Structures are given as C-alpha cells and as structure tokens.
Amino acid sequence: xxxxxxxxxxxxxxxxxxxxxxxxxxxxxxxxxxxxxxxxxxxxxxxxxxxxxxxxxxxxxxxxxxxxxxxxxxxxxxxxxxxxxxxxxxxxxxxxxxxxxxxxxxxxxxxxxxxxxxxxxxxxxxxxxxxxxxxxxxxxxxxxxxxxxxxxxxxxxxxxxxxxxxxxxxxxxxxxxxxxxxxxxxxxxxxxxxxxxxxxxxxxxxxxxxxxxxxxxxxxxxxxxxxxxxxxxxxxxxxxxxxxxxxxxxxxxxxxxxxxxxxxxxxxxxxxxxxxxxxxxxxxxxxxxxxxxxxxxxxxxxxxxxxxxxxxxxxxxxxxxxxxxxxxxxxxxxxxxxxxxxxxxxxxxxxxxxxxxxxxxxxxxxxxxxxxxxxxxxxxxxxxxxxxxxxxxxxxxxxxxxxxxxxxxxxxxxxxxxxxxxxxxxxxxxxxxxxxxxxxxxxxxxxxxxxxxxxxxxxxxxxxxxxxxxx
Amino acid sequence: xxxxxxxxxxxxxxxxxxxxxxxxxxxxxxxxxxxxxxxxxxxxxxxxxxxxxxxxxxxxxxxxxxxxxxxxxxxxxxxxxxxxxxxxxxxxxxxxxxxxxxxxxxxxxxxxxxxxxxxxxxxxxxxxxxxxxxxxxxxxxxxxxxxxxxxxxxxxxxxxxxxxxxxxxxxxxxxxxxxxxxxxxxxxxxxxxxxxxxxxxxx
Ligand code: SF4
Numbered sequence: 001x002x003x004x005x006x007x008x009x010x011x012x013x014x015x016x017x018x019x020x021x022x023x024x025x026x027x028x029x030x031x032x033x034x035x036x037x038x039x040x041x042x043x044x045x046x047x048x049x050x051x052x053x054x055x056x057x058x059x060x061x062x063x064x065x066x067x068x069x070x071x072x073x074x075x076x077x078x079x080x081x082x083x084x085x086x087x088x089x090x091x092x093x094x095x096x097x098x099x100x101x102x103x104x105x106x107x108x109x110x111x112x113x114x115x116x117x118x119x120x121x122x123x124x125x126x127x128x129x130x131x132x133x134x135x136x137x138x139x140x141x142x143x144x145x146x147x148x149x150x151x152x153x154x155x156x157x158x159x160x161x162x163x164x165x166x167x168x169x170x171x172x173x174x175x176x177x178x179x180x181x182x183x184x185x186x187x188x189x190x191x192x193x194x195x196x197x198x199x200x201x202x203x204x205x206x207x208x209x210x211x212x213x214x215x216x217x218x219x220x221x222x223x224x225x226x227x228x229x230x231x232x233x234x235x236x237x238x239x240x241x242x243x244x245x246x247x248x249x250x251x252x253x254x255x256x257x258x259x260x261x262x263x264x265x266x267x268x269x270x271x272x273x274x275x276x277x278x279x280x281x282x283x284x285x286x287x288x289x290x291x292x293x294x295x296x297x298x299x300x301x302x303x304x305x306x307x308x309x310x311x312x313x314x315x316x317x318x319x320x321x322x323x324x325x326x327x328x329x330x331x332x333x334x335x336x337x338x339x340x341x342x343x344x345x346x347x348x349x350x351x352x353x354x355x356x357x358x359x360x361x362x363x364x365x366x367x368x369x370x371x372x373x374x375x376x377x378x379x380x381x382x383x384x385x386x387x388x389x390x391x392x393x394x395x396x397x398x399x400x401x402x403x404x405x406x407x408x409x410x411x412x413x414x415x416x417x418x419x420x421x422x423x424x425x426x427x428x429x430x431x432x433x434x435x436x437x438x439x440x441x442x443x444x445x446x447x448x449x450x451x452x453x454x455x456x457x458x459x460x461x462x463x464x465x466x467x468x469x470x471x
Numbered sequence: 472x473x474x475x476x477x478x479x480x481x482x483x484x485x486x487x488x489x490x491x492x493x494x495x496x497x498x499x500x501x502x503x504x505x506x507x508x509x510x511x512x513x514x515x516x517x518x519x520x521x522x523x524x525x526x527x528x529x530x531x532x533x534x535x536x537x538x539x540x541x542x543x544x545x546x547x548x549x550x551x552x553x554x555x556x557x558x559x560x561x562x563x564x565x566x567x568x569x570x571x572x573x574x575x576x577x578x579x580x581x582x583x584x585x586x587x588x589x590x591x592x593x594x595x596x597x598x599x600x601x602x603x604x605x606x607x608x609x610x611x612x613x614x615x616x617x618x619x620x621x622x623x624x625x626x627x628x629x630x631x632x633x634x635x636x637x638x639x640x641x642x643x644x645x646x647x648x649x650x651x652x653x654x655x656x657x658x659x660x661x662x663x664x665x666x667x668x669x670x671x672x673x674x
Contacts, residue, residue, distance in 0.1 A: 200579070413503050
C-alpha cells in the first residue's frame with residue numbers, strides 16, 4: 001500500500017541494477033517512426049544484432065508524409081523523404097517488426113495509432129524516439145520519449161538504462177466551463193509550473209476535471225507534459241480507460257479481458273499513495289488559453305493581456321523580450337484580435353475524432369475568413385475514416401477548410417505543409433518554438449481546436465465562447 | 472571497444488558561450504535537417520536559423536563567431552535542449568566539435584541523449600554561470616578543463632560543478648553507452664518479461 005502508479009509499474013519492469021547505479025528497465029511497448037529509427041537499425045546491422053522482441057515494436061510513418069493526396073504517390077517528390085520511407089519499410093521488413101504504412105488503414109501519427117489500436121494499455125512501460133510519447137500516459141502507463149541510441153538499446157535488448165523519477169501529483173478540481181478544454185488545462189499547468197518545472201518528475205494528473213475527461217482529452221493533457229519539462233505524465237486507469245480499450249484490435253480478448261482489467265486496477269495509485277510534491281488547480285476558473293510567445297509556457301487566457309516585461313524577474317526578462325521581438329508583439333497588448341494567416345487543426349495533441357467533432361459542431365454555418373488558409377489534418381487513417389463516416393470532412397470543406405490525409409503536417413517542418421515568411425498560425429499542435437512550423441520566421445499561437453476554429457472564421461485570435469455563443 | 476577505452480574523466484579545450492534560457496532542440500538543429508538516415512554532416516547546420524537570424528540583424532551567433540571556432544566546451548543557460556527528443560541535436564553539437572556542456576539546467580531527454588553519446592553535461596547555479604560566461608567571453612582563447620572526478624571547471628577562473636552520481640559513474644567507468652551491459656543481462660530480461668502478463672500473454 002501507499003504506492004503510486006509510477007513506482008508500482010517501474011518496479012515490475014526492473015531487470016537489473018547497472019554498474020552506473022541506473023536501472024535496466026524492460027520496455028513493454030516500443031513505438032517506432034521514420035525520423036529517429038534509421039540510425040538505430042544501422043547500428044544493429046553494424047553490430048550484427050537482431051531485434052530481441054520483434055513483436056513488441058510497432059512502426060509507422062508520420063513526420064515526413066505529405067498530407068495532400070496528390071503528393072502521396074511514390075516515389076515521394078522529396079527524395080530525402082522517400083529515402084526515409086524506404087528505410088523504414090526495409091528496416092521493419094528485415095528485422096521482422098510490424099509496420100503500418102500508408103493505405104494500410106492503420107497509418108497515422110504514432111501517438112494516435114497506439115491508443116486506437118489498443119496497443120497502449122495501463123501498466124505498460126512505453127518508449128518511442130519521440131518526446132510526445134508522454135501521450136500514452138493517459139492510460140496509466142509509463143510512457144516517455146527517448147533518443148536514437150536508446151531506440152537501438154530497446155531494439156537489441158527490449159530494455160534501456162533509466163533513473164527513477166520523483167512524482168508530482170497535479171490535482172485539477174471543479175468543473176470546466178463551456179468552451180474550455182483539456183488543451184487549456186495543460187497550457188494553464190505549464191504556465192503555472194514553467195517549461196522546466198517538471199524536470200526530474202513524472203506528473204500524475206487527478207481530480208474531478210481529469211476523472212471527467214474522456215480518453216482523448218486525457219491524451220491531449222498527457223501529450224504536453226513534456227512541454228512542462230516532465231518526461232512522463234499519466235492518469236490512473238479507471239472505467240473510462242477500460243471502456244475505451246474494450247474490443248480494440250490489440251486489447252486482451254475473451255476470458256483475458258476480465259483478468260486484464262483486474263491487473264490494470266491493481267497498478268493504479270493506492271488511495272493513500274505518497275508523492276514527492278502536490279499541486280492543485282481550480283478548473284472552474286479556467287478560460288481558453290492562447291500562447292503569445294516562443295515557449296509553451298508563454299500563454300495567457302484569451303481575455304487577458306500579454307504580460308509586461310516589468311512583471312518578470314531579471315533573469316527571465318531577456319527571454320520575454322526575445323519572445324516579444326520574434327512575435328512582433330508589444331508587452332501589455334491584448335492577444336484577442338491579433339490577425340492570423342493560417343489555421344492548423346491536427347497533430348498528436350488535437351488530431352483525434354472528438355477534436356474534429358467539437359470543431360465541426362461550431363464551424364457549421366460559418367465560413368473561413370477571407371485570406372486565411374485553414375487546414376484540418378486527421379491524426380490517423382482510422383480518424384479520417386471515422387470523420388468521413390460522420391460527414392465532418394464535408395462540414396469543414398463547406399466552411400472553406402482543406403481536409404487532408406493523415407500525418408504530422410504543419411506541426412513541424414519535415415513535410416510540405418509549412419508556414420511562409422512571417423505568417424502567424426493559430427495551431428492546435430504543441431510547440432510554438434521559433435521556426436517550428438517550417439519558416440525560420442514563422443509564428444505559432446497554440447490553442448484548442450475550438451479556439452482555432454474561432455480564429456479561422458474571424459481571421460484573428462477570438463474568444464470562441466463569444467464567437468460561437470458557448471454558454 | 473572495451474569500457475576502459477571509453478572512460479571519460481576530463482574534457483579540455485576552449486569554451487564557447489551561448490546565453491539564453493529554454494533553447495530548444497528545434498533551434499539546435501532545425502527539423503528540415505532531420506530528413507536523413509544517418510547523422511553525417513549535421514554539424515554544419517547546428518543553430519542554422521538562429522545564426523541566419525542574427526546575421527540579418529548584423530549580429531553574430533557564437534557558433535558563427537571566428538573567436539569560438541574549434542571550441543569544445545559549450546556554456547549555456549537554463550533548460551537547454553528542451554523540446555523534441557531528437558538525438559540529432561546533440562549529434563549536431565558533437566559533430567560541430569562540442570565535447571562537454573556546462574549550464575544552469577538541462578532538459579531531461581537531451582541530458583540522457585548526451586550521456587549516450589559520451590558528452591558530459593554539468594550544472595552550476597545562475598550566478599556562477601554568469602561569471603563563467605564573462606570569463607569565456609572576455610578571453611576566448613583560454614583553455615578550460617572539466618574534471619569529472621573532482622567536479623571542477625578550471626580555466627581563467629575555477630568553479631565547482633554538479634553532476635548526478637549515476638551519470639558521473641557512467642563516464643568514470645566508460646559505461647556511458649549502456650548497450651553492452653544491457654546485452655549481458657538478456658536471461659534476466661526474459662525472466663522479467665515472463666512475469667509481465669501483457670508481454671507473456673498469460674493474463
Ligand atoms: S504531430 Fe507534431 S509533436 Fe506529434 S509526433 Fe508529429 S511532429 Fe511530433
């Protein structure tokens with residue numbers, strides 16, 4: 001008793017204590033994509049090693065894949081992207097790893113397909129050469145990003161070297177008001193604790209707001225843990241988790257199901273579990289958030305003004321000035337009303353079916369403002385199919401959005417979807433770093449899908465609650 | 472290679488200062504250079520957009536500055552290497568010539584990636600970082616030594632640095648890249664796997 005989920009799951013996966021004092025930890029599920037894996041497979045070839053547990057790694061392609069259907073035929077126009085695509089096809093084939101390529105019906109952003117296939121389950125250790133692996137913590141697993149050397153370690157041994165983290169409980173009480181979503185909650189948490197507040201910690205999210213969240217909302221929340229510096233963020237598994245997983249392709253079936261649920265319950269934090277730190281937030285008072293700067297911690301509620309430089313400590317001031325200069329904003333200025341050029345709804349943060357359902361619901365009957373380019377990009381082929389079955393793609397198209405094929409798209413600059421020049425993008429992705437969306441001078445404002453929809457139809461940062469009459 | 476030949480107990484060379492908090496991996500190596508299947512040639516693109524951005528304003532980025540070419544010890548501020556898990560970031564720095572990094576704090580995945588590549592990252596408090604920045608900037612040709620046994624940085628001034636005991640012993644023992652040691656425990660891996668219902672399939 002008195003144990004939290006993090007320590008229970010960690011302990012069950014420890015293989016040995018390494019000479020460095022670090023732990024050798026078994027990684028139960030390894031997800032692989034085309035960007036961070038080719039050098040790892042090359043190392044295995046060089047050392048004549050095979051993949052130790054080929055049935056515990058699953059690969060897809062997401063970062064480099066064009067989202068315009070005309071650009072998806074092979075060979076890809078970008079020869080470097082084509083080379084990467086060929087590399088993952090060959091590597092997975094040579095080493096006997098499952099690969100979900102385009103047209104398989106299972107391709108998509110790695111953090112969207114893991115959960116929807118039922119690969120992601122409570123109590124697992126999950127790693128992927130991608131920092132947003134924290135997403136999978138929504139199921140009560142320890143899921144974290146790794147570098148390519150560790151991808152090679154896991155391929156060769158199914159284990160990696162890890163230190164034990166501290167655990168911070170983040171409790172969000174109350175009820176969110178209409179127009180406020182998981183994206184706003186996590187932006188508010190990062191704003192409060194800082195972009196490096198989570199270094200050395202795993203975050204356990206709990207409280208009324210989190211319990212009431214759907215699995216997709218929990219994924220949005222856990223996804224951005226890393227933006228707050230926490231490599232891992234998780235939610236204890238509950239009925240919502242089990243209901244989501246039931247009947248998915250890789251979920252336990254038949255008699256195993258009940259035993260699995262029992263096991264999953266046993267790894268949740270005990271009622272009297274102890275934590276290294278506890279932080280509470282009042283969800284009822286939250287408003288929709290928008291970032292104004294160049295880190296995900298630089299956000300304000302849509303009805304607030306951008307903070308003044310003077311309100312920061314001396315050591316923080318240079319970064320605030322740098323952000324204002326890069327974004328071409330005045331300190332103390334209102335964020336509402338700032339014109340946008342591009343709107344992007346998608347990514348592993350907000351590219352799931354409920355994100356598109358919510359956005360389509362409010363977009364219906366509106367038109368994208370003149371001069372605004374608006375993209376909707378499903379996170380996976382399955383999301384695309386589900387959205388089309390509901391006619392969501394038509395709702396968006398009628399309103400003047402482009403409906404694209406699944407991939408990372410404009411979240412980062414590795415495929416043809418890019419900002420140009422100094423364009424400002426209202427984006428549902430997770431990073432507003434300088435140059436992140438493909439133009440070295442491009443500007444990103446992070447927000448929820450509803451807020452991005454409001455920006456699309458008004459052509460500027462707007463309070464979605466007012467635009468769509470959400471009460 | 473034996474672990475002995477991989478032992479790293481000190482790094483020496485000239486310093487290069489890079490001020491600024493929250494410098495993310497997208498800035499260290501812009502995503503367009505991740506379209507590759509090897510890490511070759513990444514060094515020349517380190518900080519490419521930041522370098523260009525400053526040039527356009529008639530300023531100069533440290534990685535562009537002739538004074539700091541050939542430097543091996545990078546001095547940074549707070550939360551260096553945040554963002555993406557791309558090992559391409561430390562690979563780019565390493566291929567540019569960086570062998571050790573000293574800063575106020577590091578993002579966790581970046582720190583771990585550096586360990587796997589044999590690049591020690593050590594920390595100091597903000598006031599010490601300021602003193603070191605000034606020392607490196609005012610005398611770019613000075614030689615610095617980072618001693619991982621005594622946890623000291625010494626050059627024109629001497630300061631104590633911090634490194635957690637785990638990574639410190641990884642460098643001291645030459646086990647910073649753990650793959651060989653991980654491979655030596657494969658039977659125990661099978662044993663742990665057999666007890667995990669979702670891996671063994673026995674619920
Ligand atoms: S959508 Fe963005 S953050 Fe997510 S995996 Fe793709 S590039 Fe990374």
